[in-house]
Amino acid sequence: MNNVVLIGRLTRDPELRYIPNSGQAVSTFSLAVDKNLSKDKKQEMEARNQPTADFVNIVVWGKSAENCANYLVKGRLVGIQGRIQSGSYEAKDGTKRYTTDVVASTVEFLEWGDSKPQGDSNSKGSDFSDLQDFHPIDNDDIPF
Template identity: 50%
Template sequence: MLNRVVLVGRLTRDPELRYTPNGQAVANFTLAVDRPFTNQQGTREADFLNCVVWRRQAENVANFLKKGSLAGVDGRIQSRSYDNQEGRRVYITEVVAESVQFLEPKSAKTGGENQGQGNQYGGGYGDDPYASSAPPQNQGSSYGGGNNQGRSNQNQRQDDPFADEGQPIDISDDDLPF
């Protein structure tokens, strides 16, 4: 039997960090994950998945991720139930994260207040709430800060992120994923 989940999405709110009575950290957050297809109106929908992470990873998530942050989650699906105050049985299905990867550098500006624009689940680029997380191309940046001079159209998407037109590539340590 196999129970494995791999997700990439943006946090819909800041993670909520709590501690159990015996001192174990637990963080809850919701991840908005785009569906790979569009609906009948031609817009892309998203699923909002509840995630829980434990121990040191929970503290890291609470300290370094915020609403709009891009994150990767590797874990498993778990179902549980309890009786609420009215005596009704409540069922909860959530992703128990075994690993959470921070997919943007700490200095990345996500969220509507930093970009001057945003979407309904707290980050991204452009007016489309289901747009991809690619940065807008009119910012004049090439991957890693290469020289953009001599391009006929700054808004044209660069297909090869490693094309540097023979110029040195300026990369800071913050740009490296390791």
């Protein structure tokens, strides 16, 4: 079984690319996921200049990749569900490099701010009308 669920904050803005010939969208970004540390252990690690979070590379494909690139920015809280994918490549200096990424099947936008989506200067950050399968509801319609 290969299933990953993460909640964390983006460490950089997503990078969007399109695969030549197919035109398939792919977005990549890094996610900082806090380690589950006690307050004392966290302070101890910070004092020794050790990381208190894990940094995970995320890959998203298709329409979700475009949505991530258009609506997510560094620092935003997101939930990711997907699978681990490992690989390798040869660097320019001839050494073999190994990679481990999470290929996201679902990206949940857990936090929205006042920043505007890229390329739309008249839209507010809470206007999600062009997101696939997103339908805003009135809070009065929620049964609890």
